Amino acid sequence: xxxxxxxxxxxxxxxxxxxxxxxxxxxxxxxxxxxxxxxxxxxxxxxxxxxxxxxxxxxxxxxxxxxxxxxxxxxxxxxxxxxxxxxxxxxxxxxxxxxxxxxxxxxxxxxxxxxxxxxxxxxxxxxxxxxxxxxxxxxxxxxxxxxxxxxxxxxxxxxxxxxxxxxxxxxxxxxxxxxxxxxxxxxxxxxxxxxxxxxxxxxxxxxxxxxxxxxxxxxxxxxxxxxxxxxxxxxxxxxxxxxxxxxxxxxxxxxxxxxxxxxxxxxxxxxxxxxxxxxxxxxxxxxxxxxxxxxxxxxxxxxxxxxxxxxxxxxxxxxxxxxxxxxxxxxxxxxxxxxxxxxxxxxxxxxxxxxxxxxxxxxxxxxxxxxxxxxxx
Amino acid sequence: xxxxxxxxxxxxxxxxxxxxxxxxxxxxxxxxxxxxxxxxxxxxxxxxxxxxxxxxxxxxxxxxxxxxxxxxxxxxxx
Amino acid sequence: xxxxxxxxxxxxxxxxxxxxxxxxxxxxxxxxxxxxxxxxxxxxxxxxxxxxxxxxxxxxxxxxxxxxxxxxxxxxxxxxxxxxxxxxxxxxxxxxxxxxxxxxxxxxxxxxxxxxxxxxxxxxxxxxxxxxxxxxxxxxxxxxxxxxxxxxxxxxxxxxxxxxxxxxxxxxxxxxxxxxxxxxxxxxxxxxxxxxxxxxxxxxxxxxxxxxxxxxxxxxxxxxxxxxxxxxxxxxxxxxxxxxxxxxxxxxxxxxxxxxxxxxxxxxxxxxxxxxxxxxxxxxxxxxxxxxxxxxxxxxxxxxxxxxxxxxxxxxxxxxxxxxxxxxxxxxxxxxxxxxxxxxxxx
Numbered sequence: 001x002x003x004x005x006x007x008x009x010x011x012x013x014x015x016x017x018x019x020x021x022x023x024x025x026x027x028x029x030x031x032x033x034x035x036x037x038x039x040x041x042x043x044x045x046x047x048x049x050x051x052x053x054x055x056x057x058x059x060x061x062x063x064x065x066x067x068x069x070x071x072x073x074x075x076x077x078x079x080x081x082x083x084x085x086x087x088x089x090x091x092x093x094x095x096x097x098x099x100x101x102x103x104x105x106x107x108x109x110x111x112x113x114x115x116x117x118x119x120x121x122x123x124x125x126x127x128x129x130x131x132x133x134x135x136x137x138x139x140x141x142x143x144x145x146x147x148x149x150x151x152x153x154x155x156x157x158x159x160x161x162x163x164x165x166x167x168x169x170x171x172x173x174x175x176x177x178x179x180x181x182x183x184x185x186x187x188x189x190x191x192x193x194x195x196x197x198x199x200x201x202x203x204x205x206x207x208x209x210x211x212x213x214x215x216x217x218x219x220x221x222x223x224x225x226x227x228x229x230x231x232x233x234x235x236x237x238x239x240x241x242x243x244x245x246x247x248x249x250x251x252x253x254x255x256x257x258x259x260x261x262x263x264x265x266x267x268x269x270x271x272x273x274x275x276x277x278x279x280x281x282x283x284x285x286x287x288x289x290x291x292x293x294x295x296x297x298x299x300x301x302x303x304x305x306x307x308x309x310x311x312x313x314x315x316x317x318x319x320x321x322x323x324x325x326x327x328x329x330x331x332x333x334x335x336x337x338x339x340x341x342x343x344x345x346x347x348x349x350x351x352x353x354x355x356x357x358x359x360x361x362x363x364x365x366x367x368x369x370x371x372x373x374x375x376x377x
Numbered sequence: 378x379x380x381x382x383x384x385x386x387x388x389x390x391x392x393x394x395x396x397x398x399x400x401x402x403x404x405x406x407x408x409x410x411x412x413x414x415x416x417x418x419x420x421x422x423x424x425x426x427x428x429x430x431x432x433x434x435x436x437x438x439x440x441x442x443x444x445x446x447x448x449x450x451x452x453x454x455x
Numbered sequence: 456x457x458x459x460x461x462x463x464x465x466x467x468x469x470x471x472x473x474x475x476x477x478x479x480x481x482x483x484x485x486x487x488x489x490x491x492x493x494x495x496x497x498x499x500x501x502x503x504x505x506x507x508x509x510x511x512x513x514x515x516x517x518x519x520x521x522x523x524x525x526x527x528x529x530x531x532x533x534x535x536x537x538x539x540x541x542x543x544x545x546x547x548x549x550x551x552x553x554x555x556x557x558x559x560x561x562x563x564x565x566x567x568x569x570x571x572x573x574x575x576x577x578x579x580x581x582x583x584x585x586x587x588x589x590x591x592x593x594x595x596x597x598x599x600x601x602x603x604x605x606x607x608x609x610x611x612x613x614x615x616x617x618x619x620x621x622x623x624x625x626x627x628x629x630x631x632x633x634x635x636x637x638x639x640x641x642x643x644x645x646x647x648x649x650x651x652x653x654x655x656x657x658x659x660x661x662x663x664x665x666x667x668x669x670x671x672x673x674x675x676x677x678x679x680x681x682x683x684x685x686x687x688x689x690x691x692x693x694x695x696x697x698x699x700x701x702x703x704x705x706x707x708x709x710x711x712x713x714x715x716x717x718x719x720x721x722x723x724x725x726x727x728x729x730x731x732x733x734x735x736x737x738x739x740x741x742x743x744x745x746x747x748x749x750x751x752x753x754x755x756x757x758x759x760x761x762x763x764x765x766x767x768x769x770x771x772x773x774x775x776x777x778x779x780x781x782x783x784x785x786x787x788x789x790x791x792x793x794x795x796x797x798x799x800x801x802x
Contacts, residue, residue, distance in 0.1 A: 009421055009435040010399060013383055015442045019712075022784035024449040047802035048380050055730070057786025074802050100426070101798030127727070127799055128427030130408060131654045150801060153379030157412045157428040202379040205423065205431045228380075230784040257438035258423055258431045264453065267411045267430065307459040348470035348794055357802075365789075380800055382726040399722030402659040424726065426801045 016229035025234040026061045032241035033063040038259025040066050041193065042240055045183050046200035047074025047357065048228055054364050056230040057235075066306070068237065068366065071186045072329045073200060075149040076106045076357035078282040081319075083175045084108030086310045090119030090173075095308075096139075098132040099147040101125045105356055112356075113147075129158045136170035138295040144170045151179050155293055156267035161273040162299055169356045171304040176293035177280050181202040184215035185288050187223070191332060196222035196240040197243050201232070201255040208263025209251055216251050229253035274299055283353060284319055320345075325352035328361050335365040342366060382427035383433055386418055396424060459472030467795035468689025468735070473698075491530060491622065492540070497702075499536040499685060500604075507542030509533060510601035518561065521647045522662030526568030527600055528737055531667045532688065533602040535575045538669040539740060541624040541676075546581035547573070550599040555590040565596070576667035579604070581690070595660060609676035615679035616748050628683040629703035631773040634654045634749035636742040637765040638671060638756055639664065640715040641692050643729050645734030645797070655799055661719050664761075665737030671759045672740065678755035680748020686740050690793050693732040695741055696778040697792040700773075707778045709769030723747040728800030733793040743771070 015021065023287040033040070045048065050070040053059060058070060072078045085108035091097045097113055104125060105111045117123040126132045129146060136144040142164055148158050162172075179200060199212060204225050216223055222243040226236035236254045243249050253259050271293070280292025295303045304310065319325045322337040323345065335341045335354070345351035347366050354360035382390065388395035392410040397403050408428045409416055416422060422429035465469040476497065486494035492502035500509035513529045530547065537544040553562070573579055594627065614621055621628050647663040649655055668686070675681050683703075687695040692714070700707050716724075716731050724731045738761065744752045749767050756762035769780075778790040 009385070011437060012439045012442065013421075015446075016438075017783055019443075019784050020435060021446060021450060025445070026785075028449055033391060043440065046379075051380075051728075051800075051802075054788055055782070056784050057393045057780075057788040058784075059781045060787040063653065076802065100801045102802060105795075114462055114464065115460075125654070125798065129652045130406065130427050151379060153425050153430055154801060156430070157408065157426065160408065160411050162426070200379070201422070202381045202430065205381075208593070230443075230782075230786075231445075234784075256441050257434045264411065264431060266413045316766045322411075347791065348474060359709045380728040380802060382724065398657075398726045400660075400717070400719035402657055402661070402719050402722040402726070404657045404726075 016227070016231040018231065022061075022234055025231065027068070029234065029238050029241060030063050032245050033065050034113070035245050036065075036241065038065065038356045040195045040241075040244065042066065042068045042196045042198060042237065043071045043186055043192065043194045044068065044198035044200070045071040045073035045179065045186060046203070047076070048202070049198060049226065049233065050074065050364060052228045052230065052233055052360075056233075058230060058233055061234070062237070065238065066241070068198070072182060072282050072285050074154075074357050074360065075151070076102055076287065077329055077353040077360055079103070079106060079149050079175050080176065080281050080283050081103065081108040081219050083173060084112070085110055086305075087113060087145065087173055088116045088121075090145050090304070090308060091116040091123055091216055092119060094122075095145065096122040096124065096142050096144045096310070098126050098144055100149065102357065103147055103149055104248050106353055107350070107356060118303065129161050133170065137167045140167065140169055142169060146170060146172050148172045148174045148176060151177050151200070152206040153372055155275065156206060156264070156270050159270035160337050161275045162302065163270060166302060167322060171302050171307045172295065173304040174293060174295055176275070177282070178207075178277055178291045178293060180207060180211040180215070181288050181291040182282065183212060183223070185220070185286070187215050187219045187221050189330075192330065194221065195311055196224070196245065198233075198240070199223055199224060199225045201227045201259060204263065205255075205258045205268050205352065206264045209253060209259060209261050210263070215252055216249070220249050220251040222252070224252045225255050225259045283329070285330045320351040323352045325354050328354050335362040338362070378434070379425050381430060383421050384424050386416055386420045386422060388418065389416065394422075396422065396429075397425075406417040464795040468694055469793040469795045471794060478710040488735060492625065496625060496627070498540060499508040500540045502540070502542075502623060505606060507537050507540060507606070508601070510599065511536065512597060512599040514597050515648060516594065517648070517651050518565070520651045520663055522643075523665035523737070524565060524568050525596065526565035527572045528665050529598040530569055530572040530576060530578070531665050531737060533600040534578060534667040534669055535686045535740065537602050537604040538607070539624065539671040539686055543607040543609045544576060544578045544602055544604045544622070544648045545599040546579055547600050547602045549580045549583040551583070551585045551623065552591045552597045552599075553585070553587050553594060554595050555587055557595055565607040573669060575601055598768070603715050607673070607676060609673055613676040613679045613681050617682055617745055619682070619743055621682070621752050624681060624683045626683060626685060626699055626702035629699055629743045629771050630682075630707050631705055631771050632746045633682050633743045633771045634746055634767050635696075635707065635709065635769045635771070636666070636744065636749065636753055636756075636765055637692065637714065637768050638740045638742070638762045639738075640717045640720065641687065641736055641739060642716060642720045642724060642731035642734035644737040645691065646720050649727070650723065657723060659719050659721060659723060661717070666735060666761060668738065668740050668761060671756050674755045674759055674762070675742055675752050678748065678751040680744045680752055681742055682745060683743040684740055686699060687736045689735050691733045691735055692741070693730070693778070693790050693793055696790060699743065700778050703771070704776065705771040705773060707771050708781065709778070710781045711783050713766050713768045715764045717767050729797040731792060734798045746770070
């Protein structure tokens with residue numbers, strides 16, 4: 001049985017948005033939650049998961065005893081302010097900056113790249129690193145810097161371009177993060193006390209499930225690898241509940257059409273040839289060992305930090321005074337507990353990354369708080 | 378943290394492929410060099426920021442969704 | 456770095472632009488409140504002594520895109536802004552600001568498009584202006600069109616079905632229970648323009664919907680029961696619904712499965728990580744009607760070519776005061792006003 005054919009492949013994929021199946025899963029989720037009869041905290045560590053949770057209104061479908069919180073998993077939120085400040089400085093010094101769209105709005109301690117553009121800086125939006133390479137090649141006498149942010153899904157394409165050779169007038173400000181140790185930190189954190197983690201479907205498509213196994217052995221807490229359609233997320237939550245109800249925690253794969261045990265070995269190999277792992281600083285949260293990608297010795301000459309002798313300052317005062325973004329990013333406190341929330345810091349006047357980013361926890365809370373009032377109608 | 382979307386391969390040219398994201402929305406510069414397995418016309422790939430990161434196992438998706446439909450929905454009408 | 460400079464966000468149709476207008480522009484101008492529809496109403500047009508007056512500038516890039524160009528856009532946008540408030544468009548001005556070195560054949564193509572669209576809308580250019588600026592100080596061409604109109608003769612008969620104290624179809628007219636109609640598929644224009652933009656470009660059959668809508672609007676008024684109308688341009692449906700909720704002090708509930716989106720537009724928006732609700736339209740209108748006239752208005756506009764995909768997508772309510780949406784899987788989410796232009800996401 002596998003004759004899904006091509007036309008029906010699109011039909012098969014659309015069934016991961018089927019409202020009737022969603023209704024059935026939600027009923028079963030409520031059943032399991034009642035059987036467990038405890039307040040449960042699940043956490044995901046992915047901006048796109050938060051986007052789907054919000055876009056499809058998943059939280060409004062869950063029982064009150066099941067909470068799904070966003071952990072540190074969105075590049076706009078966790079890229080250190082010092083990296084953003086360095087790019088803003090380079091823009092104002094006349095270098096041409098190439099950045100992904102959503103990253104252009106992230107604010108360091110001195111404003112965003114969009115603000116730098118208003119000050120006269122040459123800041124251009126790109127859809128892919130290939131796009132960045134093409135732009136740099138087209139204007140050889142201009143110095144370009146590509147803001148290389150993201151996680152395991154975004155790093156391999158850059159590794160591919162570096163291995164193929166990038167033009168001499170292009171350098172990279174690398175701020176990639178390796179996800180497994182971050183998920184491990186969330187699982188281990190007694191402070192958080194999570195009952196289960198939803199692992200990011202696309203980052204683990206690259207890394208595979210294997211690097212997460214050590215954190216399972218260490219914590220024996222449920223982990224599910226999840227896709228991004230509404231049915232994927234609802235099934236992921238159902239699987240976590242089923243593991244808890246049966247007392248059988250495990251590493252479970254919901255996103256079977258993409259995630260495998262080994263992952264994408266070709267992409268992993270490209271990354272190993274270009275990057276090395278070191279301590280990675282998650283903005284305002286913590287330094288997580290072995291989660292920061294950096295260009296290795298062979299490619300130091302295309303590293304923007306060496307080319308422009310920038311000192312990577314992991315400044316602690318990452319946020320506006322009084323803001324509790326770091327604790328919100330790690331899920332230690334809810335946005336309303338921050339003194340600036342919906343006062344100086346609002347969606348249109350964001351002071352911290354968790355309000356700037358479309359998937360930032362505060363931005364979601366600014367909208368989400370209202371959903372509860374509506375759902376109770 | 379990574380938005381990726383499925384598209385069908387409608388042409389291959391070395392490291393690059395023409396990909397249809399549905400209803401004739403086509404990009405012809407999707408990089409397929411970072412894939413663990415070779416691809417052919419008709420395959421579905423997950424694309425992130427211009428790069429294919431996985432060949433989608435559509436049969437697996439079909440089996441998975443059928444499993445859950447049969448398991449959860451025999452109770453309520455289809 | 457000072458933050459008291461204009462950024463691109465101030466012109467992107469979202470909350471940052473609205474704040475600029477409300478706090479800074481209205482704050483300084485202190486508009487005269489004696490007009491029938493004064494500046495402070497911040498509606499699609501103003502009305503003084505029975506004359507409907509509006510203005511708009513057009514900076515679309517690229518100038519030519521699938522389904523239209525800046526010339527057709529400049530006429531349609533201003534005609535639609537007069538028609539949605541209950542005016543009958545009469546005459547337009549046409550101001551061209553051209554960069555030195557602009558190709559004359561491109562200018563001819565654009566002027567032909569202006570002429571063609573004027574005839575389609577039944578209006579004429581009555582005055583205008585042409586300026587040329589040095590090379591490099593402007594990106595090729597900007598067009599401003601202003602327009603005047605008189606009270607649409609069909610308006611009063613329409614208002615008989617409404618029995619509220621309403622003179623013009625303002626954004627503040629909506630009451631709980633009113634139904635919301637959209638005249639066709641959303642996000643066509645914005646995605647058509649984006650498909651031609653370097654970097655994000657993609658080949659597709661997606662065409663801009665740019666066109667004058669005054670004929671469709673007349674059909675709606677003939678059916679009767681229209682309370683308010685607005686074209687969801689910059690900021691898309693999300694910005695429009697939030698403007699209505701804010702100005703009319705109501706909540707709005709819409710249903711995602713009733714909002715028409717072409718499959719090609721949905722595919723393009725998905726792979727770029729953009730929400731179709733935030734993407735601009737240039738040939739669609741949203742119509743609020745009293746509950747018992749919604750089906751009549753819907754049937755009337757579906758007879759027009761430009762309204763055949765129209766749908767009732769939701770209703771106003773006083774149970775909450777935001778814009779909410781019932782999603783395809785039955786969940787509920789808030790539709791917030793976009794902050795600026797939709798930007799392709801990687802995360």
